[in-house]
Amino acid sequence: MLRRCLGRMVIAVAGASLAYFAATLALDPRASLESRSPRPPRAAVSARLASLGLDDRVPPARRYAAWASRVARGDFGATLDGMPVRGELLRRAGASLRLVVAGGGVGWAGGVLLGAVGASRPRGVLDRLITAGALVTMAVPAFALAVLLQTAAQGVNAWAGVPVFAWTGEYTPGAAGAAADRLRHLLLPATVLTLGQAAMCARYQRGLMLDALSSDWGRAALARGLRRRTVLRRHALRVTLAPMTTFAAYGFAALLTGTAVTEKIFAWHGLGEWLIDSIAADDVNAVAACGCATAMTVALVGLLADLAHPALDPRARP
Amino acid sequence: MRPPPLALSLLRTSSRRPGASSDWRLFLVVLGRLVGGFGSSGLRSVSVGLFLLFTSVCMSWRRLGVASERRPFLVVLGRLAHGSGSPRRRSASVVLLLLLTTACAPVHGPARPLSPIGAYDIAPTPRERVRDGGTLRLATTEFPTQWNYWHLGGADLDTARILGALMPWLFRSDQRGRVAADPSYLVRAEVTRRKPRQVVTYDLNPKARWSDGTPLGYRDFRALWRACRGRDGAYQITTSTGYDRIRQVARGVNDRQVVVTFDRPFGEWRSLFSPLYPAETIGDPSAWDRAWSDRLPVTAGPFRPEGIDHTAQAITIVRDTRWWGPRARLDRVVFRYLARDAMPGAFASGEIDAFDAGADAAAYRRARQVPGTGVRRAAGPDFSQLTFNGAAPALADANVRRAVAMAIDRRALARSALAGLDWPVRLLNDHAFVNTQEGYQDNTGDLGTYDPAAAGRLLDQAGRRTRGPTRLTNGRPLTLRYVYPASAATGRQSGELIQVMLGRVGVRVELRPVPDSDFFDRYLIPGAYDLAPFSWIGGPFPISNLGPIYGRPHGNDVRQNVARIGSAPIDTLLDRATEELNPAKARRYANEADRLIWNEVHSVTLYQRPQIVPTRQSLVNWGAFGLSTPAWPDVGFRR
Numbered sequence: 027m028l029r030r031c032l033g034r035m036v037i038a039v040a041g042a043s044l045a046y047f048a049a050t051l052a053l054d055p056r057a058s059l060e061s062r063s064p065r066p067p068r069a070a071v072s073a074r075l076a077s078l079g080l081d082d083r084v085p086p087a088r089r090y091a092a093w094a095s096r097v098a099r100g101d102f103g104a105t106l107d108g109m110p111v112r113g114e115l116l117r118r119a120g121a122s123l124r125l126v127v128a129g130g131g132v133g134w135a136g137g138v139l140l141g142a143v144g145a146s147r148p149r150g151v152l153d154r155l156i157t158a159g160a161l162v163t164m165a166v167p168a169f170a171l172a173v174l175l176q177t178a179a180q181g182v183n184a185w186a187g188v189p190v191f192a193w194t195g196e197y198t199p200g201a202a203g204a205a206a207d208r209l210r211h212l213l214l215p216a217t218v219l220t221l222g223q224a225a226m227c228a229r230y231q232r233g234l235m236l237d238a239l240s241s242d243w244g245r246a247a248l249a250r251g252l253r254r255r256t257v258l259r260r261h262a263l264r265v266t267l268a269p270m271t272t273f274a275a276y277g278f279a280a281l282l283t284g285t286a287v288t289e290k291i292f293a294w295h296g297l298g299e300w301l302i303d304s305i306a307a308d309d310v311n312a313v314a315a316c317g318c319a320t321a322m323t324v325a326l327v328g329l330l331a332d333l334a335h336p337a338l339d340p341r342a343r344p
Numbered sequence: 345m346r347p348p349p350l351a352l353s354l355l356r357t358s359s360r361r362p363g364a365s366s367d368w369r370l371f372l373v374v375l376g377r378l379v380g381g382f383g384s385s386g387l388r389s390v391s392v393g394l395f396l397l398f399t400s401v402c403m404s405w406r407r408l409g410v411a412s413e414r415r416p417f418l419v420v421l422g423r424l425a426h427g428s429g430s431p432r433r434r435s436a437s438v439v440l441l442l443l444l445t446t447a448c449a450p451v452h453g454p455a456r457p458l459s460p461i462g463a464y465d466i467a468p469t470p471r472e473r474v475r476d477g478g479t480l481r482l483a484t485t486e487f488p489t490q491w492n493y494w495h496l497g498g499a500d501l502d503t504a505r506i507l508g509a510l511m512p513w514l515f516r517s518d519q520r521g522r523v524a525a526d527p528s529y530l531v532r533a534e535v536t537r538r539k540p541r542q543v544v545t546y547d548l549n550p551k552a553r554w555s556d557g558t559p560l561g562y563r564d565f566r567a568l569w570r571a572c573r574g575r576d577g578a579y580q581i582t583t584s585t586g587y588d589r590i591r592q593v594a595r596g597v598n599d600r601q602v603v604v605t606f607d608r609p610f611g612e613w614r615s616l617f618s619p620l621y622p623a624e625t626i627g628d629p630s631a632w633d634r635a636w637s638d639r640l641p642v643t644a645g646p647f648r649p650e651g652i653d654h655t656a657q658a659i660t661i662v663r664d665t666r667w668w669g670p671r672a673r674l675d676r677v678v679f680r681y682l683a684r685d686a687m688p689g690a691f692a693s694g695e696i697d698a699f700d701a702g703a704d705a706a707a708y709r710r711a712r713q714v715p716g717t718g719v720r721r722a723a724g725p726d727f728s729q730l731t732f733n734g735a736a737p738a739l740a741d742a743n744v745r746r747a748v749a750m751a752i753d754r755r756a757l758a759r760s761a762l763a764g765l766d767w768p769v770r771l772l773n774d775h776a777f778v779n780t781q782e783g784y785q786d787n788t789g790d791l792g793t794y795d796p797a798a799a800g801r802l803l804d805q806a807g808r809r810t811r812g813p814t815r816l817t818n819g820r821p822l823t824l825r826y827v828y829p830a831s832a833a834t835g836r837q838s839g840e841l842i843q844v845m846l847g848r849v850g851v852r853v854e855l856r857p858v859p860d861s862d863f864f865d866r867y868l869i870p871g872a873y874d875l876a877p878f879s880w881i882g883g884p885f886p887i888s889n890l891g892p893i894y895g896r897p898h899g900n901d902v903r904q905n906v907a908r909i910g911s912a913p914i915d916t917l918l919d920r921a922t923e924e925l926n927p928a929k930a931r932r933y934a935n936e937a938d939r940l941i942w943n944e945v946h947s948v949t950l951y952q953r954p955q956i957v958p959t960r961q962s963l964v965n966w967g968a969f970g971l972s973t974p975a976w977p978d979v980g981f982r983r
Contacts, residue, residue: 057865059496065892065904066496067584069577074496107489107497108637117654169685176689183693184715194690199658211447245410290683295487295657299683307863 030332039327042097045317046090047113049310055080055106058308068108080106080310093311097318105304111315114300119319123298126281126287128212129219134274137227138267143226145235147256151234160225172218172291179214195293215292219285221259223277229289230273231266238262268339275327283320347601374432404509409824415849427596433905444924453690460768461575461954462934463519463780464970467722467963471670474964474980479676483690483699487657487681492626492636493619496570496580501881506679509647509661509976510640511619512552513558517884519722521781521971523614528552528669535613535925541591542925550600551668554622554642562602566593567623571632578629585888586616609923611930615885619626620644646672646977647684657681673980691717691949691958698959698966703834705764724955727772728761730838731947736874736911738817738824743806745945747826748875749791751849757841767953772949775941776890776934778882779952780970783931800849808850817849823852827873835877842875868906876906879953884971887934891918894941909946 055078057070075081080090096103102111140160144153163171179191192198192207193214194314201207237255238244239262286298297316304312336343484506490497495505499507507513514530515523526532537543554561570576574584590606606613622642625635635641640649643775658680663672682690687699688710701707712719719861730752732745758769772779773786788793808815808822815822826850828835836857843853853875858867867873869939894901895918896910914937921933941947955968965978 054861054865057861060581061861061864062496066580066582067574068497070580070582073577105489108633109489114654121655173689176692180692188695191693192695194682194686194695194827195656195658195680197656198652198695199656199660199680215648291685291689293680293682293686295681305861315761 031329034325034329038321041321042318043090043094045321046093046314047086049313049317050086050089050205053305053308053309053310053313055308056082057104060340078106078311093314102315105312106307106309111311114312115315115319118295118297118300121294122282122285122289122298124196125212125215125285125294125296126219126278129216130223130278130281132216133220133223134227137224138231138270140224140228141231142235142258142263146233146255148236156228160228162226163221163225168218168222168287169291171221172288175214175217193292195295196274215288215294218288219281226277227270227274228334231270234266234269235262238265265339268335268342269340271334272331279320279324279327283316358746359935361839375611388438461721461723461770464722464968466965466967467718467720469964469982471673471978473983475983476673477675477871478981479678480674480963480966480979481678481696483678483687483943485681488755489638490636492621492632494568495632495636496582498582502702503931505974506661507619507660508974509677510645511621512644513618513973514546514620514674515614516973517971519780519970519972520600521884523884538925542609544604545596546580546602546604548600548602552644553666554644555648555664555666556642558622559600560620561599562593562595563623564620565602565617566602567619567627568617569593571626576629579632586610586612588789603731609925610920611886611924611927612885612888613886628678647677650676670977672977677916697963698957701956701958703762703765703954708765708956708958714958716961717958718961720957720959721767721968722955722968723778723952723970725778726879726953727882728877728879728953729947730950731876731878731907731978732909732945733871733874733876734907734946735871738822738874742945743802743804744808746791747799747802747806747849748846748851749945749948750795751851752842752845753794754947754948754950755794757838760837760841762951762954765956767954770951772952774935775938775947775949776886777931783935785935787935787942789939789942791942791948796849797856803849810850813850814852814959821852822850823854825856826875827856827858828851828877829860829863831860838877869902871906871908887921887930890934890937891922894918894937894946900981907946909944911940911944914940914944
């Protein structure tokens, strides 16, 4: 267990470091500052870059060392605007987490359910409908799906005469406390994520279940006269949950920064939007922090999935 | 982030493969319609389009004879679409498809008459007819964190818009860019001496006070000058234009009178000291950086900050009861940071009251259909242009540049860039002033008209003879590198058009998309391009910005003259325009310089960028401002 922990940590550190190098080599904060109109004096730009630890005259390895030692102490530096990255990172991670847990959670559960239903009668009408739905959902880009949902919600609002749905941000500014307002704002973006996750999980789950049925023990159980349904529900579902958890865990980590499109369209100020905005602004410290957060999340959920594995699969218990 | 032009690229793929079945073509057309239909024709065409898309996928797969085991979902959809597949039903479904295709045609409505675009469009309404109270919700394209406008990290247009309601801006501009003192802050401000040195005396409004109670005074002017004059590198500043010419800022007869003495005259002195900040918050470099970082400690305007919400990325300002000027009509204004892609949706859901759609045709179409919306439109202060690289071998000869400029149909470029916006094309023929601005005049000379025949003759005379379809320069084909930011769809479109236009006179054009952030720094500044399209930001004070753009480069330092084209007479005229204290004469000098700039073919201006602002109809004194300054106390909702 300890070795696993260490291994995951090494991977996280390596991932974060790679992210920093990618950011610092690919992005050019000097260009971004100098392209402002009117063009600022060169000395002012250099002073600013030096104060942020982004001076391009310092070799990248030295910059990396300085950055790494700061991050080890929990200090992610400042954005190009001079704001502390740490506070922003936590705030953004919170926003993304709320969206991903709601959308991804429902999507994952729904996907497992749909996949299981589909596998119970493969090539039946229901299975084909689910399969078709899943493939269609996966084929439609998130951007199109979001606009489609907004247009539909707009229709509902117009028909109802009261704004049932709202889809700009997490809540109406000034009404931060109201749970109903938050829920109203959560529905649409979470649905976009739910659909995508459910479609993927359903396909995966269906495949796993069918594999389980055609495995040695599955065929043995059927041969002994157990009903197909019973085998699926009692045995196959249980066995497939373990790989499914791993799959969902890594999917979750990818979602955390991978929801940029959804976040942008719904003005949800989370990590994905921040990453895209920071790349566009050549903000090295912010991009590196996003990379760091992703690396840590992947390591963490991997660890959690490892921990959950024995609980879900008796064969994995020591 | 703009959605990729999916329809276009896909349709092109289909034309490259003539053997593709008609179903595929239908599929592509439907896809094109679908993608083009977002925002325009609403739910109906989108849902119908989706249905069509998958139906045609099924039909195509059937024809292509994919083994049925491999496509269970297609079989399901195919059965759904075709019933059991009997010939009769199939023909019925084809009829249905055709019907749906026509139903899916984009709803454009009757063609709108293109009325000329005004200099501003804000539903001007007298204050008595504006309701007292209400909350205005607006979108900003950035969540500002540095509220010191003069700080290196501070100056962007949205921050300036918000600061306009909070801080003292001494002068206001009208829609034609004519500036006048704002009586809330200034009783009088004028040039009181010209010889031996220019002296400007400001008399501040005695009622003008910072929100902490201290009156506005000469100390605030002096602190801003000391920071911005550029002598002390510890101040991270965004510009020193104008301030570097000031010799002294002194107290006049009392604290409220400010006497500013210039070393060298500066005609656009009215652009200085706006916005003003209290001396103690900007007086030393550390305060300069920190006092306004993520907060607004002191203000002096019709509104005051109420709160900054980082999670929602919203800034709320409320009416300031201590304000001595006309009372603000609105109770509250909320500015929310939204990605451009989120704005039309936010407007449709009623969560913002207005947004600037710029030149985004899809956003414009979607917002236009929201009930109770008026689209306000004005020609903006920014303009679009095409810069020539005079240091590149291909364009070093002014006659070649002249020929290239004449062979480019600027009107066609403008028409394609502004398509779908119901926007009448009006070409911009002045580098110094935009069409709607005081001082604008046509300086193009013979470059203003599209004349490929004359261009061809000029190229012949310049020794760029044709061999086959292309002309040669020093034995090699005359090829121009057209460099544009990869994400700029208009940049690519214009490039394709220019490719065709110049192809007609035998000049080859290579399109080179480059990463957005590299565009200026790695291509324009080092001069690795021949033609480059981009926009310049304009405003009511254009003259002092001309020098860096059109003045000759000093050795390697091109400043903003990425064309590297200039001349001593242009420099002299620009200096004269900058130093002239009589605005009418200054404009004349600027236009004289511009005639020479056209003559050197530094760049060709295209059009004034549109401001298209979908607005709730009840909102008045707000919309497309053009060059004018918003009058915050008068903004509000109709009674």
